[in-house]
Amino acid sequence: MKSLPDWAQKALADARAEAGKERTTAKANAATEARNALAQEIGRALGLVQDDKPADPAELTRTITTQTSRIAELEATARTQSVELAVHGAATRLGANAAALLDSRAFLTSVEGLDPGATDFTTKLDAAITTAVEQNQQLRGGQVPRRGGGDFAGGPGTTGRPTSLGQAVAAGLGG
Structure with missing residues (x-):
């Protein structure tokens, strides 16, 4: 390259720089396309993306985060x-x-x-x-609760129930 005139050396250097820039740009574009394709594929697999609509990575991230917390x-x-x-x-x-x-x-x-x-x-x-x-x-x-309170029967010496038919009729008629 040293044997070439200055204008040719400059043209070669510019061409090399431009080719390097193009390679870098192509790699970045390929990575972006691969990332988008992967997001689209994940979205389809999860049923979150329709085939005719492109996947939004931010929306997929939110959805996956929500689903992950719900699963937890x-x-x-x-x-x-x-x-x-x-x-x-x-x-x-x-x-x-x-x-x-x-x-x-x-x-x-x-x-x-x-x-x-x-x-x-x-x-x-x-x-x-x-x-x-x-x-x-x-x-x-299996513990039985302690007994609390007392028995409240009819009172001393009375059963509170009639002992004969006459008493039952009289009690029923209010007499």
């Missing part, structure tokens, strides 16, 4: 219900009151991290129920 909420609800169902099953077997356990904040805190899908879930749940009942006897099942 549903998973948390399913986990809670699985734990409650397991508590009902285990409480009777362990001599505990399931309703009282599920109403106990201390017990719910102790089973908060348990995974119903884990292999040792039943063992950990049984241990938590046993510990809760040992610490609070009111969580024990």
